[in-house]
Amino acid sequence: MDNRKQRKGNTLALALVSLATLSACGTFAYANTTASEVPAGNQPPHLQSIQDVVFPLDAYEPTPEQVGDLTSAMRYALSDCMGRFGFTDYPKHRLKASVSPFPEDRRYLFIEPAKAAQYGYAGAPASELSDKPLKADTAVKSSAPSAEEQAVYLGKGQHTYRSSQIPQGGCLGEARRSVLAGTNAENEWLVTQLRGQASDEAQADARTVEATQQWSACMARSGHAYSDPAAAWEDPRWAARRDGGPLSPEEQKVAQADMQCKLEVNYLGIRSTVEKEVQTRLIASSAERLDKYRADLRVKLSNAAKILAE
Secondary structure (H helix, E strand, O other): OOHHHHHHHHHHHHHHHHHHHHHOOOOOOOOOOOOOOOOOOOOOOOOOOOOOOOOHHHHHOOOHHHHHHHHHHHHHHHHHHHHHOOOOOOOOOOOOOOOOOOOHHHHHOOOOHHHHHHHHHHOOOHHHOOOOOOOHHHOOOOOOOOHHHHHHHHOOOOOEEOOEEOOOOHHHHHHHHHHHOOOOHHHOOHHHHHHHHHHHHHHHOHHHHHHHHHHHHHHHHOOOOOOOHHHHHOOHHHHHHHOOOOOOHHHHHHHHHHHHHHHHOOHHHHHHHHHHHHHHHHHHHOHHHHHHHHHHHHHHHHHHHHHHHO
16 A cells, blocks of 8 residues: 555544544443442452453443444534535445454453463454454545545645635534534543543552562563563563564563463452442542533434434
């Protein structure tokens, strides 16, 4: 693929990435899930994965089907806007559901040990990251755009096209506004912010600190000196690999030991238990804002239904 086609693919992919902001980003979880409180000091379960773990804040996220509707509505609105300017190569694809293609285990820098031994810290290739890959008809355009099309799409550069005013933020901005109409912009990232805060507080919790120290001691017994999992994951020796370089036997060895040590000290069980506790507390202290966030989601879904019915 030539560079111009790659650039357009990247640009349009950013539009689809921006769809996540319709639901305040985060993992696509189930809106009807009941968040169960986890008592402080509760004995953490011994976990080998958190792929199926339900976190309290998951209850505030849209379902995969709802994300599919929001994504489809924005695509429809984008197609209509671009069509007004004569750009018709923006088909309206209706998604039944949309799920995150990345394993939840990456939250704690975890990969199945066998995959770590095989692929290192890159983990499995993209084709193996999800058991529900996107269908071919959900792919973004990859043909190279003209400067005028870019301007209409993103609203950058020229302000008019063929004597017509380009919407603020381009057709992408217009499409977003059509789905977000009637919602509070201040709440758009609330759940994402609370997830980040919960993660930070959980990482600083004494139980997590102790688990990290135990993991570090386990790694040392295997001949690898790291203070915390991030230091191993981001070891400069793997930098060339991230830039497309070859996988080294050393990375495979370290990555496998890393994952095995996480399992040995129950790192996933401890981290998830602590994070659940923090999320539960944050939900209680942010109840009013979260109620508004849920109300905004209902408005967005209503907007999406109207757009898809047109």
